[in-house]
Amino acid sequence: xxxxxxxxxxxxxxxxxxxxxxxxxxxxxxxxxxxxxxxxxxxxxxxxxxxxxxxxxxxxxxxxxxxxxxxxxxxxxxxxxxxxxxxxxxxxxxxxxxxxxxxxxxxxxxxxxxxxxxxxxxxxxxxxxxxxxxxxxxxxxxxxxxxxxxxxxxxxxxxxxxxxxxxxxxxxxxxxxxxxxxxxxxxxxxxxxxxxxxxxxxxxxxxxxxxxxxxxxxxxxxxxxxxxxxxxxxxxxxxxxxxxxxxxxxxxxxxxxxxxxxxxxxxxxxxxxxxxxxxxxxxxxxxxxxxxxxxxxxxxxxxxxxxxxxxxxxxxxxxxxxxxxxxxxxxxxxxxxxxxxxxxxxxxxxxxxxxxxxxxxxxxxxxxxxxxxxxxxxxxxxxxxxxxxxxxxxxxxxxxxxxxxxxxxxxxxxxxxxxxxxxxxxxxxxxxxxxxxxxxxxxxxxxxxxxxxxxxxxxxxxxxxxxxxxxxxxxxxxxxxxxxxxxxxxxxxxxxxxxxxxxxxxxxxxxxxxxxxxxxxxxxxxxxxxxxxxxxxxxxxxxxxxxxxxxxxxxxxxxxxxxxxxxxxxxxxxxxxxxxxxxxxxxxxxxxxxxxxxxxxxxxxxxxxxxxxxxxxxxxxxxxxxxxxxxxxxxxxxxxxxxxxxxxxxxxxxxxxxxx
Amino acid sequence: xxxxxxxxxxxxxxxxxxxxxxxxxxxxxxxxxxxxxxxxxxxxxxxxxxxxxxxxxxxxxxxxxxxxxxxxxxxxxxxxxxxxxxxxxxxxxxxxxxxxxxxxxxxxxxxxxxxxxxxxxxxxxxxxxxxxxxxxxxxxxxxxxxxxxxxxxxxxxxxxxxxxxxxxx
Numbered sequence: 001x002x003x004x005x006x007x008x009x010x011x012x013x014x015x016x017x018x019x020x021x022x023x024x025x026x027x028x029x030x031x032x033x034x035x036x037x038x039x040x041x042x043x044x045x046x047x048x049x050x051x052x053x054x055x056x057x058x059x060x061x062x063x064x065x066x067x068x069x070x071x072x073x074x075x076x077x078x079x080x081x082x083x084x085x086x087x088x089x090x091x092x093x094x095x096x097x098x099x100x101x102x103x104x105x106x107x108x109x110x111x112x113x114x115x116x117x118x119x120x121x122x123x124x125x126x127x128x129x130x131x132x133x134x135x136x137x138x139x140x141x142x143x144x145x146x147x148x149x150x151x152x153x154x155x156x157x158x159x160x161x162x163x164x165x166x167x168x169x170x171x172x173x174x175x176x177x178x179x180x181x182x183x184x185x186x187x188x189x190x191x192x193x194x195x196x197x198x199x200x201x202x203x204x205x206x207x208x209x210x211x212x213x214x215x216x217x218x219x220x221x222x223x224x225x226x227x228x229x230x231x232x233x234x235x236x237x238x239x240x241x242x243x244x245x246x247x248x249x250x251x252x253x254x255x256x257x258x259x260x261x262x263x264x265x266x267x268x269x270x271x272x273x274x275x276x277x278x279x280x281x282x283x284x285x286x287x288x289x290x291x292x293x294x295x296x297x298x299x300x301x302x303x304x305x306x307x308x309x310x311x312x313x314x315x316x317x318x319x320x321x322x323x324x325x326x327x328x329x330x331x332x333x334x335x336x337x338x339x340x341x342x343x344x345x346x347x348x349x350x351x352x353x354x355x356x357x358x359x360x361x362x363x364x365x366x367x368x369x370x371x372x373x374x375x376x377x378x379x380x381x382x383x384x385x386x387x388x389x390x391x392x393x394x395x396x397x398x399x400x401x402x403x404x405x406x407x408x409x410x411x412x413x414x415x416x417x418x419x420x421x422x423x424x425x426x427x428x429x430x431x432x433x434x435x436x437x438x439x440x441x442x443x444x445x446x447x448x449x450x451x452x453x454x455x456x457x458x459x460x461x462x463x464x465x466x467x468x469x470x471x472x473x474x475x476x477x478x479x480x481x482x483x484x485x486x487x488x489x490x491x492x493x494x495x496x497x498x499x500x501x502x503x504x505x506x507x508x509x510x511x512x513x514x515x516x517x518x519x520x521x522x523x524x525x526x527x528x529x530x531x532x533x534x535x536x537x538x539x540x541x542x543x544x545x546x547x548x549x550x551x552x553x554x555x556x557x558x559x560x561x562x563x564x565x566x567x568x569x570x571x572x573x574x575x576x577x578x579x580x581x582x583x584x585x586x587x588x589x590x591x592x593x594x595x596x597x598x599x600x601x602x603x604x605x606x607x608x609x610x611x612x613x614x615x616x617x618x619x620x621x622x623x624x625x626x627x628x629x630x631x632x633x634x635x636x637x638x639x640x641x642x643x644x645x646x647x648x649x650x651x652x653x654x655x656x657x658x659x660x
Numbered sequence: 661x662x663x664x665x666x667x668x669x670x671x672x673x674x675x676x677x678x679x680x681x682x683x684x685x686x687x688x689x690x691x692x693x694x695x696x697x698x699x700x701x702x703x704x705x706x707x708x709x710x711x712x713x714x715x716x717x718x719x720x721x722x723x724x725x726x727x728x729x730x731x732x733x734x735x736x737x738x739x740x741x742x743x744x745x746x747x748x749x750x751x752x753x754x755x756x757x758x759x760x761x762x763x764x765x766x767x768x769x770x771x772x773x774x775x776x777x778x779x780x781x782x783x784x785x786x787x788x789x790x791x792x793x794x795x796x797x798x799x800x801x802x803x804x805x806x807x808x809x810x811x812x813x814x815x816x817x818x819x820x821x822x823x824x825x826x827x828x829x
Contacts (some may be wrong), residue, residue, distance in 0.1 A: 234753070344669045356674055360681040367685050372693075381695070384714055388692035393684045397677075521749055522729060573753075582753050601730075601750035610730055610750045 003068050006056025007147040010097075013049040013104070014137035016042045020130035024123035036119050039126035040111045046133065047108035054088075054101045057146055061088050067153035070094060070146040076159035076578055078549040086169040087160040092294060092310075093146035095173060099290070100136045102174075102181045106210075107133065110185060117206060124192030125185075132184055135317045143310045159549065159578035168228030172221060176248055179218025180286040183255055185210040186262075187283030187325070190276045194328050197335040204266035204275065209637060211262060211279075215255045216633040222248050223626035234584035234599040236614045238513070238622060241390045243298050246369040247289030253362035254282040257355045264351050268413060270340030271348070273333055274355070280329060284322040285362070291318050297373065346416040350408035357401035364393040402456050402507070405500050406463020409493075410470070424470055428462035446515035453511045460504030464497040495636030499629045506625025509593070512618040519615070523608040533615035535596060536560050537569070542609065550574040552585070555600055555609060559589060571598040571611075593620040694764065699741035702767075709767045715743065715775070721757045736761060736773070747775040 020042035027035025060068050061084050064077040074091045075084060089098040107129045114122045140146070189207045193199040225248070230238040239245065258278045264271045292298055295311030342348035368385045375381055406428060410421035436455035443451060469475070471493060472485040520532045524539045531537075540556035552574040559566045571587035586599040594617045601610025696714045697707065707713060715736055723735035730749055734757075735742045745763055755761060755778065763775035 341663060341666065344666060344673075349670075352670060353673070356677050360677050364681055364685050368688075371689065383693045383695050385689075385693050389688045392688035392692055393681070396684055397681060584753055599750075604726065612750055 002056050002059055003147040003149060006053045009049045009053040010141060013046050014134060016046045017130045017134040017137055021127055021134055024127045028120045028123045033119055036123035039123045043107040043111035043126050047104045050101050050104040054097055057094060057097060058085055058088050066157050067149055069148045069150050072150060072154055072157045074160050075157040076549055080548055082170060083160060083165045089173050090160050090164040090169055093144045096140050096144050097146055099177055099181060102177045103133050103184060106182060106185050121192055124195050125188045128188035128191045139313050143313050162576040162579060162581055162583045163232060166232055172225045172228055175217050175221030175224055179214050179221050180251060182214025182217060183251060183283045183286050186279040190279035191325055193276060194332040197332055199272055199336050201266055201269045204262045208262045208266060211258055212633055212637050215259055216630045218252050218255060219626050219630045222252060223623045227623050231586050231588060234586050236597050241387050243369050244293055246365050247292045250362050250365055251282055251285040251289060253358050254285050257358040258282050260351045260354050264348050268340040268348055270342060272336050277329060280325045287318050287321060291315060343415045345418050347411045347413045350404060350411050353404055357397055361394055361397040364397060402460055405460050409467045409496055425463055425466055428459055428466045431462055432459035450511050450515040454508055457504040457507035461501045464501040468497050491639040492636045495632040498632030498635060502625045502628030502632060505621050505628060509618050509621025509625060513616050513622060516617050517614060520613040523604055523610050525608045530613055532613050534561055537613060550576045557598060569598055571600050573600050593618045595619050698738040699736055699743040700738050702743055703741045707767060709769050712766045714762055714764045715773055716762045719757045719759055719761050724757055743773055745773045745775050747778055751778055
C-alpha cells in the first residue's frame with residue numbers, strides 16, 4: 001500500500017507541476033492575479049505530495065519491505081537504522097527522488113516567502129521551476145520508478161554497497177543536491193526575467209540570497225564529500241579529479257562567479273546581460289552533472305549506448321533546457337538595457353576579472369571532463385585525463401585569481417585606485433614574502449612551488465584581514481572606537497573577509513598535505529614498531545569483532561612520540577557477507593590540524609599485516625577553509641540588506657489617487 | 661576613457677585570458693593524458709619502455725605472487741595475450757584473481773609492466789569500464805561478469821599506490 005501511495009503521490013505531483021507550468025503564464029499574459037496565484041498553491045501542494053512520496057520510500061526502507069525492488073536491491077534487514085534511511089538516496093532511483101524533493105522544496109520556499117516579489121515575476125519564476133520539475137517527474141516515473149514491486153518477494157535484501165554505509169552518505173548527497181538544485185532558482189529567475197524582458201537591481205537583490213544559499217550548501221557538500229573520500233577509500237587522497245567530482249566542482253565555480261557578478265548588478269546595475277547568462281550556465285552545469293552521474297555514461301559509454309533510456313532521457317532534458325534557455329537568451333538579451341559605466345580599474349572591474357578567471361577555470365575543467373568521453377565516442381580511443389592535466393590548466397588559472405582576491409574589496413566602485421590599494425596591501429605583501437623566506441629556510445625537500453604557494457595563501461588571508469583593519473581604522477583610532485566600528489560593519493563585509501580567508505586557509509592545507517606528506521608502507525607483526533614523522537606506532541595485536549551486518553578485523557596501534565604515550569588507533573577491515581565484499585576503515589588521529597592516518601592491507605601467510613601509515617601535515621585546513629567560506633556565506637546571508645529584502649517598487653500611482 | 665574604449669579593454673582582457681587558457685589546455689592535453697591498452701594492444705603496438713600508460717585486463721588466476729616487503733607480481737591477461745606486472749604496495753580491497761583490474765605505470769627494459777597505481781572498483785560485480793569494453797571488443801565478454809554499474813554517489817574507485825611521487829594525485 002505504502003509503495004502504491006508513494007507512486008500515486010508522485011503522479012499527482014507531476015499533474016500539479018504541469019498545471020503550474022502553464023496556468024501562471026496564461027495568468028501573467030491576461031494580467032489575472034487569480035490565475036497567477038495558482039502558482040503559489042500548486043508549488044506548495046507539489047512540495048506536500050513529493051514530500052509524501054519521499055516519506056513513503058523512507059518508510060519502505062525502514063520497514064525493510066523487500067517486495068519493493070529498490071529496497072531489495074539496496075537494503076538488508078540487519079542494517080543499522082541510519083543506513084536504512086540514508087540508503088534511500090544511496091541508489092539511482094532514490095537519489096533522483098531526493099533530487100526532485102529538493103527541487104520542490106525550493107519551489108515551495110519561493111512560493112511561501114516570495115510575497116514581496118512582483119506578482120508576475122513570481123508567477124513566471126514558479127512556472128519555469130515547474131518545467132524543470134515536470135521533466136524530472138516524468139524521468140522518474142518513466143525510467144526510474146523507485147516503487148516497483150517484485151512479483152515473488154525475497155526474504156532478505158542484497159544490502160547497500162558497503163562503502164556507502166557511512167555517515168558521509170547521510171550528509172554529503174543531501175547537501176550537494178541542496179546546492180545543485182538550489183541553482184535552479186537563479187535559473188528560473190533568469191528565464192523569468194528574459195520572458196518578461198525586464199531586469200533591474202531589485203531582481204539581483206532577490207536572486208542573490210537564493211544563489212548564496214545554494215552556494216553555501218554546495219561548498220559544504222563538496223568539502224564533506226572530499227573528507228568522506230579521504231577517510232573511507234583508505235589511501236588518504238582527498239581529491240581525485242574524478243568526473244563525478246568535477247561534475248560538482250563546475251557548478252561551484254560558475255556559482256561563485258554568479259555570486260560576484262550578481263553583486264555588481266545589485267550595487268551598480270551593470271553586467272546584467274552577463275549575470276543572466278551566468279545564472280543559466282550555472283544551472284546548466286548542475287544539469288550536466290546530473291547527466292554525467294546519473295546516465296551511466298561515465299561507467300561506460302557502451303553501457304550507455306546499450307541501455308540508453310535513462311541516459312537519453314536526461315540528455316533530452318539537458319538539451320531542451322540548456323538549448324531552450326540559451327535560445328531565449330539570444331532572442332531577448334537585446335531588450336535588457338545596459339547600465340552602470342565603470343573604469344577597468346574599479347570594484348566592478350575586479351569582479352569582472354574574478355568572473356573571467358572563474359569561468360575560464362570552469363571551462364578547463366569542462367574540457368578535461370568531457371574530452372575523454374568525446375574522444376571515445378568519435379574515435380574509440382581511450383584515454384584518461386587525470387590530475388596532471390588539471391594541475392597544468394586549473395592551477396595556473398587560479399594563481400592570478402588568488403593574487404587579485406585581496407585587491408577586489410579594496411577598490412572603490414566605479415573608479416578605483418590601484419596604487420592606493422597596493423599601498424594598503426603593502427604590509428600583507430611583506431608578511432607574505434617573509435612567510436616565503438621562512439618556509440624556504442625551514443622546508444627541506446618537496447616541490448619548489450610550495451613556498452610561493454604558501455606565500456600566496458598568506459597574502460590572501462592577510463589581505464582579507466587588512467580589508468577589515470582598514471575599514472574600522474584599527475591602529476589609527478582608539479581601540480574602543482575601532483571595535484565599535486567593527487560591530488557596525490555590514491555583515492556582508494565580514495562575510496567577504498571570512499570567505500576570502502577560507503580560500504587562503506584551504507590553499508595552505510592543500511600545499512602542505514601534497515608537499516610534506518610522509519608515509520610508511522610495509523608489513524607489520526604484533527609488537528613491531530613503525531616510525532613516521534617522529535611518531536612511533538606499535539602494533540599491539542589483531543582482534544576479530546562481529547558488527548551488525550559485517551565481521552571486522554581490528555588492528556590496535558599504540559601511538560607515542562618521544563616515549564610519551566599519546567593514544568590508541570584502531571583501523572579495521574570489514575567484510576560484508578551479503579555482498580561478499582570488504583571495506584577498509586582507516587583510523588585517524590588528529591593532532592592540531594595535522595593527522596595520522598592508518599589503513600590496513602591483507603594479512604600474509606605468516607600472520608603479519610600490510611599497513612599503510614601516513615602523517616598528513618595541516619591536512620584539516622583543506623576542509624576548514626571551505627567551512628570558513630560557507631560561514632562567510634551565512635554571515636553575508638544574514639546581512640540586514642538581504643534580510644529586509646528588496647525594495648518594493650515605488651507606488652507612485654497610489655499616492656496620486658485623489659482623496660474621496 | 662570612452663564607453664567604447666572601456667568595452668574594448670574588457671573584451672581584450674577576456675580574449676587574453678581565454679587564449680592563455682586555451683594554450684594551457686592544449687599543452688596539457690598533449691603532455692599529460694594517459695592512453696589505455698590491453699596486453700594484446702601492448703604486444704601489437706610495441707610501446708616503448710618508460711612511456712606511461714594504463715593497462716587493463718583480468719588478473720590471471722594463479723599468477724599472483726607475494727614477495728618480501730609488499731612486493732607483488734601478477735599477470736594481466738585479456739584472453740589472447742598476457743603481460744607480467746610488478747607492483748609494490750597494498751592492493752585495493754577488491755583486487756582478486758580472475759577479476760578486472762587497471763594498472764598505471766610503464767614497461768621496463770625487460771618487458772615487465774612496473775605499476776605505481778592499481779585500481780579496482782568497490783562493487784564486486786563491477787568491471788572497470790575500459791577492461792569491459794576491451795574484452796567485449798575481443799569477444800571474451802561473459803555475461804556473468806555482470807553489467808551492474810556501481811551506484812556510488814562518491815568516486816567508487818579504490819586505488820593502491822606504491823610510489824606516491826610518481827603516482828597520479
